[in-house]
Amino acid sequence: MGGYCCPNVSCAQEYLKQGEACPRCGTQAQEFGFREQITLLKEKKSSKYKEKKAGEAEKEILFSDKMSDDQIRAKIIEDMHNLTMHEAGTGWMRLGALLGSSTDQMLGAGFKALIDQNKIIIRQNELLLRKIEALKNENPSKADA
Numbered sequence: 001m002g003g004y005c006c007p008n009v010s011c012a013q014e015y016l017k018q019g020e021a022c023p024r025c026g027t028q029a030q031e032f033g034f035r036e037q038i039t040l041l042k043e044k045k046s047s048k049y050k051e052k053k054a055g056e057a058e059k060e061i062l063f064s065d066k067m068s069d070d071q072i073r074a075k076i077i078e079d080m081h082n083l084t085m086h087e088a089g090t091g092w093m094r095l096g097a098l099l100g101s102s103t104d105q106m107l108g109a110g111f112k113a114l115i116d117q118n119k120i121i122i123r124q125n126e127l128l129l130r131k132i133e134a135l136k137n138e139n140p141s142k143a144d145a
């Protein structure tokens with residue numbers, strides 16, 4: 001095993017032929033041993049993952065004053081779907097653990113589930129705050145007392 005790969009970790013191209021330049025980034029093919037190749041391919045995957053995550057984080061906000069209650073509720077439902085998918089995923093991961101799959105993947109799935117749970121709680125808190133505000137406005141005298 002082993003062979004020629006694009007050595008650039010932030011490039012998606014994996015395998016190349018001897019003497020070939022990478023068609024995506026132009027880096028010259030480099031020979032890798034079996035273990036080195038595994039490390040390289042892992043790094044390529046995780047850098048792809050990080051890029052994608054950073055992009056998503058920019059787009060995504062938990063809630064804003066412009067969002068209606070229904071929009072926030074829709075987001076909560078979306079998060080709950082994600083969470084259910086991750087729980088199904090971690091079931092597979094547990095089986096994977098018995099068969100020797102990577103700890104990183106399991107930790108990753110666990111953290112993602114925690115983040116989704118937090119998003120749900122933060123959004124629900126916003127809905128509660130809005131309800132309280134609305135009640136205060138309906139009964140200003142009671143709220144002051």
Ligand SMILES: [Zn+2]
Nearest residue numbers: 006011022025
């Ligand atoms: Zn490349």
